[in-house]
Amino acid sequence: MAQIAQVLVDVPTMQTNRPYSYQIPTAWQSQVTPGMRVVVPFGRGKRRVQGFVLKTSDVTNFDGDLKAIDAVVDLAPVLNTEALKMTAWLAASTFSFQITCAQTMLPAVMRAKYEKQLRRTATTSPTVAEQLFHGAASVDFDSVATTPQQVSELLRLQAAGEVEVYYQVKNQARHKTQLGVKTTLTAAELTSATETVRGGAKKQLALLKGLATLNGETMTQKAFCDEFDVSEAVIRTGEQKGWLQKVALEVYRDPYATSDIEATKPLKLNAEQQVATDRITQAVNGSETKTFLLEGVTGSGKTEVYLQSIAAALAQGKTALMLVPEISLTPQMVRRVKGRFGKAVAVLHSGLSNGEKYDEWRRIKRQEAQVVVGARSAVFAPLDKIGLIIMDEEHESSYKQDDAPRYHARQVALWRSQYHDCPVVLGSATPSLETRARAEKGVYERLVLADRVNRRPLPEVSIIDMKTELQKHAESNFSAPLLVALQDRLDRHEQSVLMLNRRGYSSFVLCRDCGFVLKCPNCDISLTLHMDTHTMKCHYCGHEEPIPRTCPNCHSRQIRYYGTGTEKVEEELQDLMPDARIIRMDNDTTRKKGAHAKLLAKFGSGEADILIGTQMIAKGLDFPNVTLVGVLNADTALGLPDFRASERTFQLLTQVSGRAGRAEKTGHVYIQTFNPDHYAIRFAKHHDYEGFFKYEMAMRHQGGYPPYYFTVQITASDLDEGIAAKRMYQLLQWLRPRLDPQTILLGPTPKPIARVNRRYYYQIVIKYKREPNLEKTLTTLLHETQAQQRQGLQIGIDVEPLHFM
DNA sequence: TTATGCACTTGC
DNA sequence: CAAGTGCATAAG
Numbered sequence: 001m002a003q004i005a006q007v008l009v010d011v012p013t014m015q016t017n018r019p020y021s022y023q024i025p026t027a028w029q030s031q032v033t034p035g036m037r038v039v040v041p042f043g044r045g046k047r048r049v050q051g052f053v054l055k056t057s058d059v060t061n062f063d064g065d066l067k068a069i070d071a072v073v074d075l076a077p078v079l080n081t082e083a084l085k086m087t088a089w090l091a092a093s094t095f096s097f098q099i100t101c102a103q104t105m106l107p108a109v110m111r112a113k114y115e116k117q118l119r120r121t122a123t124t125s126p127t128v129a130e131q132l133f134h135g136a137a138s139v140d141f142d143s144v145a146t147t148p149q150q151v152s153e154l155l156r157l158q159a160a161g162e163v164e165v166y167y168q169v170k171n172q173a174r175h176k177t178q179l180g181v182k183t184t185l186t187a188a189e190l191t192s193a194t195e196t197v198r199g200g201a202k203k204q205l206a207l208l209k210g211l212a213t214l215n216g217e218t219m220t221q222k223a224f225c226d227e228f229d230v231s232e233a234v235i236r237t238g239e240q241k242g243w244l245q246k247v248a249l250e251v252y253r254d255p256y257a258t259s260d261i262e263a264t265k266p267l268k269l270n271a272e273q274q275v276a277t278d279r280i281t282q283a284v285n286g287s288e289t290k291t292f293l294l295e296g297v298t299g300s301g302k303t304e305v306y307l308q309s310i311a312a313a314l315a316q317g318k319t320a321l322m323l324v325p326e327i328s329l330t331p332q333m334v335r336r337v338k339g340r341f342g343k344a345v346a347v348l349h350s351g352l353s354n355g356e357k358y359d360e361w362r363r364i365k366r367q368e369a370q371v372v373v374g375a376r377s378a379v380f381a382p383l384d385k386i387g388l389i390i391m392d393e394e395h396e397s398s399y400k401q402d403d404a405p406r407y408h409a410r411q412v413a414l415w416r417s418q419y420h421d422c423p424v425v426l427g428s429a430t431p432s433l434e435t436r437a438r439a440e441k442g443v444y445e446r447l448v449l450a451d452r453v454n455r456r457p458l459p460e461v462s463i464i465d466m467k468t469e470l471q472k473h474a475e476s477n478f479s480a481p482l483l484v485a486l487q488d489r490l491d492r493h494e495q496s497v498l499m500l501n502r503r504g505y506s507s508f509v510l511c512r513d514c515g516f517v518l519k520c521p522n523c524d525i526s527l528t529l530h531m532d533t534h535t536m537k538c539h540y541c542g543h544e545e546p547i548p549r550t551c552p553n554c555h556s557r558q559i560r561y562y563g564t565g566t567e568k569v570e571e572e573l574q575d576l577m578p579d580a581r582i583i584r585m586d587n588d589t590t591r592k593k594g595a596h597a598k599l600l601a602k603f604g605s606g607e608a609d610i611l612i613g614t615q616m617i618a619k620g621l622d623f624p625n626v627t628l629v630g631v632l633n634a635d636t637a638l639g640l641p642d643f644r645a646s647e648r649t650f651q652l653l654t655q656v657s658g659r660a661g662r663a664e665k666t667g668h669v670y671i672q673t674f675n676p677d678h679y680a681i682r683f684a685k686h687h688d689y690e691g692f693f694k695y696e697m698a699m700r701h702q703g704g705y706p707p708y709y710f711t712v713q714i715t716a717s718d719l720d721e722g723i724a725a726k727r728m729y730q731l732l733q734w735l736r737p738r739l740d741p742q743t744i745l746l747g748p749t750p751k752p753i754a755r756v757n758r759r760y761y762y763q764i765v766i767k768y769k770r771e772p773n774l775e776k777t778l779t780t781l782l783h784e785t786q787a788q789q790r791q792g793l794q795i796g797i798d799v800e801p802l803h804f805m
Numbered sequence: 806t807t808a809t810g811c812a813c814t815t816g817c
Numbered sequence: 818c819a820a821g822t823g824c825a826t827a828a829g
Contacts, residue, residue, distance in 0.1 A: 015827075019829090066829055152820085
C-alpha cells in the first residue's frame with residue numbers, strides 16, 4: 001500500500017513548481033489516490049496549504065524527514081489521469097506553474113481559501129483571553145496584527161505558548177440542498193396505511209399514492225407538492241404519522257430552466273452540409289485524430305452540421321465538447337443545443353455564478369451530461385470518452401487567455417483530440433490565417449459551405465469614404481448616405497444596427513484629409529502615440545520620431561488622434577433623428593449580469609429601431625427585421641501597431657455584415673472609413689475571404705509574421721522604467737547566443753501603453769521557424785530571473801501572443 | 806507565497 | 818546588551 005504521496009502545493013513560484021513528498025497517514029493509505037486534493041503543512045512555520053496528489057508510491061528520493069498529509073479534501077479524485085497529464089503539458093507549453101494550470105482546469109470554488117487564525121491554548125492567561133480574544137476561541141490573525149508592535153507582541157505570546165497560529169484551509173465548494181421527502185415505509189406498509197385513513201381525507205390518500213409512486217426514492221418537497229397536488233401541511237401530517245421523513249436533498253443550481261426551451265428535430269441538410277456531416281461522422285465513428293476546418297459563410301448552417309455530428313458521437317456512446325467564443329453573448333446557441341439534446345447538455349461560461357459552474361462541472365464529472373457547451377475554459381470540461389470537439393468561430397481571440405496560464409483553447413482541444421482519438425472541427429466564416437494555412441497544407445481537412453441555407457444573397461456592402469464626407473459637411477459620426485438609409489429604415493419600420501469600433505481607441509494618429517496613418521519606416525506597422533514622451537514609437541523595432549504637426553503625405557493640419565465613444569454617437573444620432581428609439585450597448589450599459597440579454601431581447605421584440613454598440617454586437621445576434629448594418633469607423637483597428645490589424649478588421653466587418661438581412665428581407669451594409677482602398681475593407685465589401693487570405697498571406701510572408709514564423713513574447717515590467725529597460729537589454733544579450741542564428745529577436749521596445757498600474761512595460765518578441773532550444777532557454781530564463789522577481793521585476797512569457805500591445 | 810534565521814542597526 | 822529592522826532563503 002502506498003505510503004508516500006507526491007503533492008503539488010498551492011504556492012505559485014518557480015522553485016515550488018515541483019512535487020513534494022508527504023507521508024500518508026496509515027488510516028488513509030488505501031484511499032488517497034492521484035488527482036485528489038489534500039491539505040499539507042508547508043514551510044518552516046505552521047502554514048498549511050492545499051495541494052494536489054500527483055502520484056502515490058512506497059519510496060521517495062527525498063532523504064529528509066517527511067511531513068504527513070493533514071487532511072484529505074476529496075473522496076474521489078477531481079483530476080483524472082487525463083487531467084493530470086494535461087496539467088503537466090499545459091504548464092510546460094505555456095511556461096506557467098503546474099499548480100496554476102491545475103486550478104485553471106477546475107471550477108473556481110475548488111480553489112482553497114486561506115484564513116490565518118490566532119487560537120487560544122491551554123495556557124492562555126485570563127488577561128490575554130479577555131483582551132485579545134474577547135472570550136472567543138480564535139480570532140482572525142490580520143485583524144489583531146495590524147501594527148509591527150502588535151506582531152512582535154503576538155510572536156512573544158506564541159513563544160510563551162499562550163497563543164498559536166493556525167491556518168484554516170477552506171474548501172469553498174458548497175452543495176446546494178433543498179428540502180426533500182422520502183417514505184420510511186415499505187410498499188406493503190403504505191398500502192395498509194391507506195386503509196387506516198379516514199374516508200374523505202383525499203389529500204392524505206394523494207400523499208400516500210405519491211409516496212408509493214416514489215418507490216423509496218427521494219424527491220424535493222416542492223416538486224412532490226406540484227406533482228401530486230398536495231400542500232406542505234399535508235406533508236407535515238404525513239411526517240407526524242410516520243409515513244415519510246424530510247431529508248436534505250442535494251440539488252443542482254440550474255442556470256437555464258430547460259423546461260422553456262423548445263425541443264428541435266434535426267433539419268434537412270443541403271448537399272454541402274451533408275458532405276461535411278458525413279465526413280465528420282465518419283471520423284467520429286472511426287475514432288480518427290483528425291482536424292477539420294469547417295469554412296462556411298454566415299448563414300450557411302454550420303450549427304446544424306455541428307448538432308448532427310454531435311448526435312453521431314452520442315450514438316456511439318461517446319460525449320461531445322462544443323466551444324463557443326463567449327457564450328453569454330450567444331444565448332441562441334445554447335437554446336439550439338439544449339433544444340436538440342435536452343438534459344444531456346451542460347453549459348459553462350463566465351456569466352454563471354461560481355456555484356452554478358461548480359454544479360455543471362459535477363454533472364459532467366458524474367457523466368450526467370454528455371454534451372458540454374461553453375467558452376474558453378470549458379475546453380477542460382471533465383468529459384470522459386470524448387467523441388468530438390467543436391470550436392465555433394475558431395478565429396476569435398477570446399479563445400486565448402490573457403493571463404497565466406496563457407493558453408489557447410484550440411491547442412488544448414487538439415491535445416485532447418490526441419488523447420481521446422477523436423476529431424476536432426474548427427468552424428468559421430473567416431478562419432484565422434494560421435488555421436486556413438494549415439488546411440492549405442493538408443494538415444487539416446477543409447470542408448466548405450459556400451451557400452447560404454435560405455439561398456439569400458449576402459448583403460450588399462457600400463463603402464463610404466469619410467474623407468470626402470468630411471469635406472462636404474461639418475464633422476459628424478454619420479455620413480449623408482448612412483443617415484438617408486437610417487431614415488429609410490425608420491419609415492419602413494425596419495431595424496438598424498450600428499457598430500462603433502472601439503479597438504485602438506485614439507492611440508494612433510490619422511490624417512482626416514487623406515487618411516494617412518504614420519507608419520514605421522522599418523516595419524510597415526503603425527506608430528503608436530506616446531503622450532508621456534511626446535513621440536511616435538514603433539513597438540516592434542523601437543523606432544521613434546516626433547509627433548507630426550502636419551500630415552507627411554498631404555501636408556494638411558487635420559492630423560490628429562482618432563476615436564470617439566458610443567455615448568457621444570448615441571447623443572448625436574438622437575439629435576439628428578429625434579423620433580428614433582435607440583438602444584445603446586457597451587461596457588457601461590451591460591455591466592450588470594443579464595443586462596446584455598435584456599437589451600437584446602428588447603431590441604428583438606421591436607421596442608427599438610436602432611441598436612448602437614461596440615464589437616459585442618458583431619456576433620451572434622440574429623434578428624430578421626434588421627436590414628441595415630452600419631459600421632461607423634472601420635479604421636480604428638487598422639491603426640493598431642499589430643500585424644493582425646488587417647485580419648481583425650476583415651473578420652469584424654465580415655461578421656457584422658452577416659447581421660443584415662438574415663431572413664426574408666434583403667440587407668444592406670454601410671462601412672464608413674478613411675481608408676476606402678485598404679485591402680481588408682475592399683475584400684470585406686465583396687465577402688471575399690479567399691481573396692483576403694491570399695493577399696494577407698503574401699503580406700505575412702513579406703513581413704516575416706505568423707503563420708510563416710512562430711512567435712513568443714517576453715515582457716518585463718518594473719516600477720522603475722530604467723530597471724525594466726536595462727534588464728530587457730541584458731536579456732536580449734543573454735538570449736542571442738542561446739538561440740538559433742536564424743531566429744529573429746525584436747526589441748526591446750516599450751509597450752504602447754507604457755505605464756499600467758504604475759509599472760513600466762517592455763517587450764521582446766522572438767520570431768522563429770525552428771528553435772530546438774526554445775523550451776530549455778525560456779525555462780532557464782524563468783529560473784534565473786526569480787531572484788529579480790522578488791526585487792519587483794516581473795517577467796512574463798506569452799507563446800503565440802494574439803496581441804502585440 | 807510566507808515564516809524564519811541571520812546580519813545588522815538602534816536604543817538604553 | 819537587548820530589542821528592532823531588513824533581507825535572503827527554503828519550503829518534503
